[in-house]
Amino acid sequence: MSIADRVQIIREGIREAALRVGRDPATVQLVAATKTVSPSLLVEAYEAGLRIFGENRLQEAQEKIPAIGPRQGLGWHFIGRMQRRKIKDIVGKFGLIHSVESVEQAHAIDGVAEKIGIQQGILLEVNVAGEENKGGFVSNDIEDAIAKIDRFPHVAIRGLMTLPPFSDHPENVRPYFSELRQLRDSLAERKLTHGGMIELSMGMSGDYHIAIEEGATMVRVGSAIFGQRN
Numbered sequence: 740m741s742i743a744d745r746v747q748i749i750r751e752g753i754r755e756a757a758l759r760v761g762r763d764p765a766t767v768q769l770v771a772a773t774k775t776v777s778p779s780l781l782v783e784a785y786e787a788g789l790r791i792f793g794e795n796r797l798q799e800a801q802e803k804i805p806a807i808g809p810r811q812g813l814g815w816h817f818i819g820r821m822q823r824r825k826i827k828d829i830v831g832k833f834g835l836i837h838s839v840e841s842v843e844q845a846h847a848i849d850g851v852a853e854k855i856g857i858q859q860g861i862l863l864e865v866n867v868a869g870e871e872n873k874g875g876f877v878s879n880d881i882e883d884a885i886a887k888i889d890r891f892p893h894v895a896i897r898g899l900m901t902l903p904p905f906s907d908h909p910e911n912v913r914p915y916f917s918e919l920r921q922l923r924d925s926l927a928e929r930k931l932t933h934g935g936m937i938e939l940s941m942g943m944s945g946d947y948h949i950a951i952e953e954g955a956t957m958v959r960v961g962s963a964i965f966g967q968r969n
């Protein structure tokens with residue numbers, strides 16, 4: 740099956756999931772997760788209509804971004820874990836950073852963004868299940884963290900992101916998606932940020948339809964577009 744065929748199927752899946760819960764399918768952005776995917780396949784994905792590529796690894800992005808070059812409407816997001824010393828090379832190169840895990844990281848981003856004269860859009864990664872091996876804010880700490888991060892003038896908190904615990908059964912992760920949405924709603928209601936606490940980045944190849952039913956505004960889909968990674 741071609742990438743274009745797969746994208747078609749995913750778009751249909753997004754549409755159906757949104758309509759099941761009375762949402763407008765246009766409120767869900769498909770972010771193609773591009774780790775390990777070659778530039779030529781990314782060009783194919785672009786030609787199939789994909790416009791946002793999400794990279795995990797800076798080094799890969801630094802090879803792919805120039806290989807593909809600037810194209811109409813094309814944007815790159817950073818979705819992977821960030822090492823402190825890489826932050827200076829990430830800020831400004833990606834329209835949105837999905838994976839900010841600490842106040843310290845946000846502070847470092849703010850410093851770089853100030854130097855280059857931009858405001859960097861970020862999402863705060865939430866460790867909804869409190870897993871030890873994962874980064875991210877625990878739900879109880881996020882309000883304090885937002886109070887601090889919102890004082891950094893060169894970052895804009897646009898929403899929340901999560902990577903729920905792995906499960907073979909997508910229904911098992913529904914409660915985590917639902918929890919992230921409730922957290923977003925309660926933060927947005929209290930207007931704690933100036934960046935607009937709107938986005939919910941959640942759902943991947945196996946469970947994007949469930950994430951959308953639970954309110955995802957961005958789904959990060961890799962293998963369902965590009966095939967299994969080695």
Ligand SMILES: *Cc1c(COP(=O)(O)O)cnc(C)c1O
Nearest residue numbers: 772795818943944959960961962
């Ligand atoms: C790889 C990755 C994805 C996509 O995973 P698939 O199961 O291939 O769709 C989404 N988000 C992040 C952070 C990833 O690293």
